[in-house]
Amino acid sequence: MAIPRAARTQRRTRIQEEKEEIILEAALDVFSVNGFRGSTIDQIAEVAGMSKPNLLYYFRTKEAMHRALIDRVLFTWLEPLRAFDANGDPESEIRSYIRRKLEMARDFPRESRLFANEMLQGAPHVEDELRGPLKSLVDEKAEVIRAWAKAGKIAKCDPYHLIFSIWSTTQHYADFDVQVRAVLGQEHSGEGRFEDAARYLEKLFVDGLGIRHT
Amino acid sequence: MAIPRAARTQRRTRIQEEKEEIILEAALDVFSVNGFRGSTIDQIAEVAGMSKPNLLYYFRTKEAMHRALIDRVLFTWLEPLRAFDANGDPESEIRSYIRRKLEMARDFPRESRLFANEMLQGAPHVEDELRGPLKSLVDEKAEVIRAWAKAGKIAKCDPYHLIFSIWSTTQHYADFDVQVRAVLGQEHSGEGRFEDAARYLEKLFVDGLGIRHT
DNA sequence: TGTAATGTTTACCAATCGGTCAAATTATCT
DNA sequence: AGATAATTTGACCGATTGGTAAACATTACA
Incomplete structure (x- = not known):
């Protein structure tokens, strides 16, 4: 038996x-x-x-x-944020965070959609993880960002909304893939769209956060 | 009968x-x-x-x-983008587009989630609308943005990815509402989070797009 | 190799699914 | 008021749902 x-x-x-x-x-x-x-x-x-x-x-x-x-999936999914290093310099940390998140959107779109689905439904199965481990991790990294702002390395900004904006812009390419492809049209729907997105987003955030690059 | x-x-x-x-x-x-x-x-x-x-x-x-x-819902949902005015100046147009989209995320979260759900499933019911009316509208507005960049009013950037980034950052507050609330904690989950988001996002995009404000 | 534990499948169950039908009820209009 | 059209519902249908029972097949190990 x-x-x-x-x-x-x-x-x-x-x-x-x-x-x-x-x-x-x-x-x-x-x-x-x-x-x-x-x-x-x-x-x-x-x-x-x-x-x-x-x-x-x-x-x-x-x-x-x-x-x-x-x-x-949850553990893997938070890997890029965990790798966010307080000792690195803001520009390279933010650039590589964006790049990593975009790579995950490209290579693991199903994982992204799994979470998105869960969020849309009000996170009935993972609410505890959100309030616990996720919030702790974000709190920790938000503190890093706040310190950077205080030291004048980046412009003053709300660190939580900064993190949200990186999450949303990058995950968009996984979760809304159909829409992105439809709008870009067949000719721009190749894998190259991720490089275009990376280029655009890195510039947006670096300049948007007032990071002076030499 | x-x-x-x-x-x-x-x-x-x-x-x-x-x-x-x-x-x-x-x-x-x-x-x-x-x-x-x-x-x-x-x-x-x-x-x-x-x-x-x-x-x-x-x-x-x-x-x-x-x-x-x-x-x-589709018609209403595209209203803010339709209102995007080629004759307005870039800064106020982008600011008000962000503001409008955030207001919609706040006031019509269900509509946002309806679409998000549809996108996650691969848009089986609206793919035609995406490739047709939506793409046309975005193409038209992308041309406006491109013209602004050409005229030196904003930094050179991919107009499509710019639009995607405004969509994703704003809709995030509707679609991922549970996550946003969980991460912000009870004390910052009031309606004030939309004002914080608006302030942060307006600055991010205005500075990120190299818009000189006097 | 034998045998006990592990793995797999067919047949099945009650509940729920999208949808139909006909009868009953209500609104409309002369 | 009476006739007609519009609305509403309970009972029901076959298909699908999550899950079970038990027989059957395979593996691991002495």
């Missing part, structure tokens, strides 16, 4: 690791487009190439699948 | 106008949070305070409801 997943205390099997990986990959495909409510286990099962009960053998409920996915 | 809605050619009844209004209002509540797939007619019926078959008397399918809602 199969042991229910939740009751297992032993180390995970090779098969478990592989299959859970496949399932979460498929779940990311589906959840990132349709949101939690709009996604079905059957859809995920089809993408994963296994039967529905088999999915439910590894994750007992649809919610558990979503939960596991969020947990795994 | 009731005449099917689609076959009616006569003018709409008072009751029709009222009820369709109530239904679309409820549909906006539900669709904007759960997206098309994640929303059910029963949910909308409950919010609207009428029976499910009654909703289907006014809109023959769930898709028709969504369609009507999108059509009604």
